[in-house]
Amino acid sequence: MVSSLAAIVLAAGRGSRSGAGSPKQFRLLGGQPVLAHSIEAMRRHDRIDRVVLVVPPGGIDEARTLLGADAKGLTIVEGGETRRLSVRNALEALAAGDSTPSHVLVHDSARPGLPSSVINRLIAALEAGAAGTMPVLPVADTLITDQDGLSGDTVDRAPLRRVQTPQAFDFPAILTAHRDWSAPDEPTDDAQMLRALGHDIALVEGDPRLDKITYPGDHERMERQLGAAMSVRVGLGFDVHRLVAGEDLWLGGVQIPHSHGLFGHSDADVAIHALVDALLGALAEGDIGSHFPPSDPQWRGARSAQFLAFAVERVRARGGRIDHADLTIICEAPKIGPHRDAMRARLAELMGLPEDRVSVKATTTERLGLTGRGEGIAAQAVATISLPERK
Ligand SMILES: Nc1ccn([C@@H]2O[C@H](COP(=O)(O)OP(=O)(O)OP(=O)(O)O)[C@@H](O)[C@H]2O)c(=O)n1
Numbered sequence: 414m415v416s417s418l419a420a421i422v423l424a425a426g427r428g429s430r431s432g433a434g435s436p437k438q439f440r441l442l443g444g445q446p447v448l449a450h451s452i453e454a455m456r457r458h459d460r461i462d463r464v465v466l467v468v469p470p471g472g473i474d475e476a477r478t479l480l481g482a483d484a485k486g487l488t489i490v491e492g493g494e495t496r497r498l499s500v501r502n503a504l505e506a507l508a509a510g511d512s513t514p515s516h517v518l519v520h521d522s523a524r525p526g527l528p529s530s531v532i533n534r535l536i537a538a539l540e541a542g543a544a545g546t547m548p549v550l551p552v553a554d555t556l557i558t559d560q561d562g563l564s565g566d567t568v569d570r571a572p573l574r575r576v577q578t579p580q581a582f583d584f585p586a587i588l589t590a591h592r593d594w595s596a597p598d599e600p601t602d603d604a605q606m607l608r609a610l611g612h613d614i615a616l617v618e619g620d621p622r623l624d625k626i627t628y629p630g631d632h633e634r635m636e637r638q639l640g641a642a643m644s645v646r647v648g649l650g651f652d653v654h655r656l657v658a659g660e661d662l663w664l665g666g667v668q669i670p671h672s673h674g675l676f677g678h679s680d681a682d683v684a685i686h687a688l689v690d691a692l693l694g695a696l697a698e699g700d701i702g703s704h705f706p707p708s709d710p711q712w713r714g715a716r717s718a719q720f721l722a723f724a725v726e727r728v729r730a731r732g733g734r735i736d737h738a739d740l741t742i743i744c745e746a747p748k749i750g751p752h753r754d755a756m757r758a759r760l761a762e763l764m765g766l767p768e769d770r771v772s773v774k775a776t777t778t779e780r781l782g783l784t785g786r787g788e789g790i791a792a793q794a795v796a797t798i799s800l801p802e803r804k
């Protein structure tokens with residue numbers, strides 16, 4: 414019975430074979446660091462309670478900076494000289510915690526294309542009683558031995574399998590396997606360590622999307638694979654609120670000193686409302702009113718930042734990412750220019766995006782119409798998101 418499941422994401426390697434100059438797991442892939450893909454996939458899975466990230470010695474602060482808001486709730490530990498020692502450090506961190514998990518997944522961050530279907534198959538094998546299980550794929554090519562540049566014998570490929578991660582284990586069993594390991598050869602994965610103790614390792618079907626970034630060119634191949642597996646969606650949002658005396662003015666998540674404020678059920682931040690509708694539109698998941706009805710007293714005076722946090726979470730929950738947002742605020746006064754940078758910074762923070770992916774513009778309607786007469790402020794937003802085609 415898998416009562417609690419932790420996930421270890423390994424990112425403490427040097428990536429020396431990739432020839433990239435810096436460790437491959439920190440390079441950007443599809444707009445986010447390679448290691449963030451696995452963390453996100455683990456977090457998205459509803460059976461995984463806790464994620465431990467393993468980073469190079471001395472790299473905890475750097476990893477937190479790189480991940481930004483995504484680092485929240487992560488346990489981050491330093492790795493060791495070898496993959497085995499990195500896994501050991503993470504297992505010991507879990508063992509030292511208040512409640513140890515019943516089972517654990519061990520995954521290479523260098524395999525960023527982690528589908529939830531593989532995690533489901535591993536959990537099913539654990540539920541069926543396996544102490545250890547791993548995803549494998551058959552070998553497609555003819556296999557030979559290389560004898561000093563000449564072909565040696567052909568190897569029978571029928572019983573051979575390519576081993577992927579995540580590998581999944583009974584937690585006490587894999588902890589013992591690591592603590593007791595004394596063989597002279599360095600194991601390349603954890604399943605062989607558990608098998609050395611006499612446990613069977615159940616095989617489940619792997620997935621080509623899980624291929625590892627190892628050699629030069631692999632990163633670019635993965636980038637193409639990821640791009641092909643994502644569809645770009647564009648959403649449009651529009652909102653208007655009335656300007657009245659005696660209200661605070663909130664725009665783009667920032668409070669702006671002004672003679673009038675916007676009237677509405679929440680803080681009436683018209684810019685955020687347009688942005689939330691743009692994100693929900695891109696997801697085709699209704700609009701702000703359907704999720705936060707004005708008739709519901711709990712949203713009276715609410716900060717609109719929480720509506721945006723909800724929309725951002727919806728994108729994440731669908732396995733997507735926000736690529737860009739562009740806002741236009743339409744009013745005669747106040748002047749938006751002096752507050753533009755603060756709004757960009759706040760909106761970027763709320764969406765977990767770099768500022769160069771958030772645009773805030775302003776215009777007037779040449780004193781025409783309701784915004785021209787100063788009766789209200791309008792905002793329109795366009796959001797671009799990428800969503801996975803298949804899970
Ligand atoms: N001391 C180590 C070595 C490896 N890893 C991780 O284990 C996975 C194994 O993949 P591999 O391709 O072997 O990674 P590297 O060791 O980084 O690559 P290389 O052997 O080319 O240096 C990677 O996610 C890597 O970051 C780790 O956490 N700690």
Ligand SMILES: C[C@](O)(CO)[C@H](O)COP(=O)(O)O
Nearest residue numbers: 521576577578601602603625
């Ligand atoms: C654990 C592993 O991903 C299984 O295939 C692999 O062995 C780790 O990478 P390495 O290239 O063997 O170090």
